Amino acid sequence: MRLAPVYLALGLFQGGCGGDPQTDPDARVPAPDAEILNDDLSMPLAPTVDSSQFMGASSCGGCHTQHFNEWQFSMHSYAMVDPVYRAAVKVRQADREGREDRFCLQCHSPIGTRSGDIQPGFDFESLEAITLEGVNCETCHSISEVQRPYNAGMVLDVGGPLKGPIENPESSPAHQTEYSELFLSSKLCASCHDVVEVDGMNLERPYQEWLESPAAEEGVECQTCHMPTYRGRATNTSAERDLHEHRFVGVDMPLESDFLPSPEDYDELHGRISNLLTSAATITLSxxxxxxxxxxxxxxxxxxxxxxxxxxxxxTFNRQVWLEVIATDADNNVLYETGTLDSNGDLRNYWSEEEQFSDHDLIEFGSRLTDIAGNPTVFSWRATEHHTNSLSPLYDRTSTLFIPTSAATRGPIHIEARLRFRSFPPYLLRALGLAEFVSNLEIFDIDSISLDVDLLDP
Ligand code: HEC
Ligand code: HEC
Ligand code: HEC
Ligand code: HEC
Ligand code: HEC
Incomplete structure (x- = not known):
């Protein structure tokens, strides 16, 4: 398997020029062997589960109301209705003529992939309700083992007891239970959160990053931050105990305005994401x-x-994390700016349709996919390389920016810096035919800081 992402400090997103990688068929990678796409565990040719074996999340919610209410509005429940996901899958279906249709589904709907509901050329509109539940209760709570810490390498014990973190649960009239230490561990999340393309290219690797981080030694698991503990009742009638939140707050807001029940729910989620992001990184200026x-x-x-x-x-190839710096003199003349947007809302890098490469100093953290011709592409299956410069746990990255002062009328020079986050760039939504959602994209400020610098007489 090809690992070794390329780490570059600066200028990462500035390289490459030329044809349109979105439409150039020569830039595509040849399809892999059919074998890779018939994984017995996660993409079996013959069904290994029967969709009638599952109760569905709302039945669980009959007793586990609190868990259901939280999960229902999480990205796990959004995994199969997400318009960005659906649009991306449709592009891949067209590019690969249906040959790889189960690949993108194995984590977004393990039940549908293993039950045979997902067939080459499938259409989202005609899938079973249980398939469309995405990453539902029974998907996670059936996991008995993780055989492979990526690409849906989890074993589902369907029909067996529901597994969970409670050592001595009260008896349940609806199902048997089984205590499983796996639920306290990051490994439970690994099989879906680490994604490797069919040609072996690493796409997503939070679990690998975690394994190499201080958190792994300190026993800080994914659940510690993404499933915080609170006191409550696991069912409407059971005794109080420590529970774990099933909202799975990360960075994504649903792009449609009707996935969450009310505008207040959007505000609340916005606040939760903002809290997570403002804890994530700090800027220092001097x-x-x-x-x-x-x-x-x-x-x-x-x-x-x-x-x-x-x-x-x-x-990371979808995310945008970047530094915005604006310097003004005491009369408010702008002397310098980087990380500001063009009139389409895009950064002024390779992808800007109006001001391509006009932001020479742009500092971005993330990753970039390039195709066989070396051109950036937004689709992983058209890419042959994945270059990343995302910042490792507890690491610093330092850069020097040169602020011209020749146009300054008088000092001090006022500098405002913000580290900004956006889940998707507008150009990606446009490439997917989802321009209507561009105005729903939120930009979060991870950190912001200002500095006044005196101007000396020449
Ligand atoms: C190994 C499991 C796995 C496979 C296979 C997989 N995904 Fe995902 N997908 C995820 C996870 C986990 C996330 C959430 C990642 C995050 O939020 O950073 C995700 C999120 C997404 C999103 C939401 C946007 C985002 O960045 O949050 C899109 C779109 C998407 N996947 C498309 C695809 C497509 C297209 C394929 C097939 C090429 C695919 N996925 C295959 C696990 C998978
Ligand atoms: C008729 C009510 C009822 C229904 C329906 C129900 N459960 Fe439970 N479940 C319980 C009770 C009671 C407990 C024990 C709670 C406690 O001890 O605090 C429990 C415990 C659990 C546990 C904890 C197991 C452990 O050892 O950690 C999990 C996980 C679970 N249920 C998942 C589910 C899922 C998934 C569904 C839907 C497929 C579901 N339940 C449907 C009543 C129910
Ligand atoms: C110490 C707290 C902490 C732990 C532990 C942790 N995370 Fe996160 N996670 C965060 C913060 C803060 C963010 C927002 C910043 C970011 O996107 O990196 C985040 C973001 C994410 C996102 C959305 C990222 C994106 O930009 O698309 C995913 C997916 C995620 N975490 C998965 C995991 C997984 C899987 C684990 C375990 C291997 C884990 N996290 C462990 C704090 C944590
Ligand atoms: C993405 C995987 C995942 C999904 C989806 C999921 N759970 Fe859980 N659930 C967990 C994990 C992990 C824990 C244990 C967290 C810990 O102990 O740190 C847990 C804990 C529980 C518990 C024990 C009490 C608690 O809060 O610790 C119950 C009951 C439960 N889940 C029910 C449900 C129900 C009902 C659904 C669907 C509405 C659901 N879960 C969906 C992963 C999941
Ligand atoms: C069965 C596969 C699967 C498992 C197991 C799983 N996830 Fe996910 N997770 C996904 C997918 C798929 C998405 C993205 C859905 C989308 O946005 O379309 C996701 C999204 C998320 C997000 C939201 C990221 C964002 O960008 O906002 C967080 C946080 C998260 N998962 C945490 C966890 C944690 C913690 C665990 C382990 C306790 C876990 N997941 C286990 C498949 C899984």
Whole structure:
């Protein structure tokens, strides 16, 4: 398997020029052997489960109301209705003529992939309700073993007792239970959260990052941050105990305005994501007083506060984490800017339709996919390389920016810096035919800081 992502400090997103990688068929990679796509565990040719064996999440919710209410509005329940997901899968279906149709489904709907509901050329509109539940209760609570820490390598013990973290649960009239230490461990999340393309290219690797991080030794698991503990009742009638939140807050907001029940729910989720993101990284700025008519050397350092994984992690090739710096003089003349957007809302890098490459200093954290011709592409199956510069746990990255002061009328020079986050860039939504959602994209400020620097007489 090809691992070894390329780590570059700067200029990562600036390279490559030329034809349109979105439409150039020559830029595509040949399809892999059919064998790779017939994994006995996660993409079996013959069904290994029967969809009638599953109760469905709302039945669980009859007793586990609190868990259901939380899960229902999580990204796990969104996994098969997500318009970005559906649009991306449709592009792959067309590119690969249905040959790889089960690949993208094995984690987003393990039940549908293993029950035979997902067949080559399938259509989202005609799938069974249980398939469309995505990552539902019974998917996780049937996991008896993780055989492979990526690509849906979990064993589902369907029809067996439901597994969970409670050592001595009360008896349940609806199902048997079994205590499983796996539920306390990051390994439970690994099989879906680490994604390897069919040609062996690493796409998402939060679990690998976690294994190499201080968190693994300290026993800080994915659940610690993404399933916080609170006191409550596991069912409406059982005794109080420590429960674990099933909202799975990360960075994504649903893009449609009707997935969550009310505008207040959007505000609440926005607040939760914002809290998570503002804990994630810190900016430090410093500069010596400079002479008017010359330049200031501005030192910028970004520290990843997350002990467990990179920032960003997961689908880093979709995420945007970037530094915005704006410098003004005492009369409010803008002397310098980087990380500001063009009129389409895109960063001024390779993907800007209006001002391509006009932001020479742009500092981004994330990753970039390139095709066989070396051109950036947004689709992993058209890519042959995945270059990443996302920031490792507890690491710093420092850069120097040169702020020209020749146009300054008088000092001090005021510098505003923000580390910003956006789940998807507008150009990606446009490439997927989802331009209607661009105005729903949220930008979060991970950190912001300002600095005044005196201007010395030349
Ligand atoms: C190994 C499991 C796995 C496979 C296979 C997989 N995904 Fe995902 N997908 C995930 C996980 C986990 C996330 C959440 C990642 C995050 O939030 O960073 C995700 C999120 C997404 C999203 C939501 C956008 C986002 O960035 O949050 C899209 C779109 C998507 N996947 C498309 C696809 C497509 C297209 C394929 C097939 C090429 C695919 N996925 C195959 C696990 C998988
Ligand atoms: C008729 C009510 C009822 C229904 C329906 C029900 N459960 Fe339970 N479940 C319980 C009770 C009671 C407990 C024990 C709670 C306790 O001890 O606090 C329990 C415990 C659990 C546990 C904890 C097991 C452990 O050892 O950690 C899990 C996981 C679970 N249920 C999942 C589910 C899922 C998934 C569904 C739907 C397929 C479901 N339950 C449907 C009543 C129910
Ligand atoms: C110490 C707390 C902490 C732990 C432990 C942790 N995370 Fe995170 N996670 C965060 C923070 C903060 C963010 C938001 C910043 C970011 O995107 O990296 C985040 C974001 C994410 C996202 C969305 C990332 C994106 O940009 O698409 C995923 C997916 C995720 N975590 C999965 C995991 C998995 C899987 C584990 C276990 C291997 C884990 N996390 C462990 C704190 C944590
Ligand atoms: C993505 C996997 C996943 C999904 C989906 C999921 N759970 Fe869980 N669930 C867990 C994990 C992991 C724990 C234990 C967390 C811990 O102990 O740190 C847990 C714990 C529980 C418990 C024990 C009490 C508690 O809160 O610790 C119950 C009951 C439960 N889940 C029910 C449900 C129900 C009902 C659904 C669907 C509405 C559901 N779960 C969906 C992973 C999942
Ligand atoms: C059966 C596969 C599966 C398992 C197991 C699983 N996840 Fe996920 N997870 C997904 C998929 C798929 C998505 C993205 C859905 C989408 O956005 O379309 C996701 C999304 C998330 C997100 C939201 C990320 C964002 O960008 O907002 C978090 C947080 C998360 N998972 C945490 C966990 C944790 C913690 C565990 C282990 C306790 C876990 N997941 C286990 C498949 C899984």
């Amino acid at each position: 500069a010596e007083p400079g002479a008017a008519g010359d330049q200031l050397d501005l030192f910028v350092s970004i520290h990843n506060n997350i002990v467990a994984h990179n920032i960003p992690t997961g689908s």
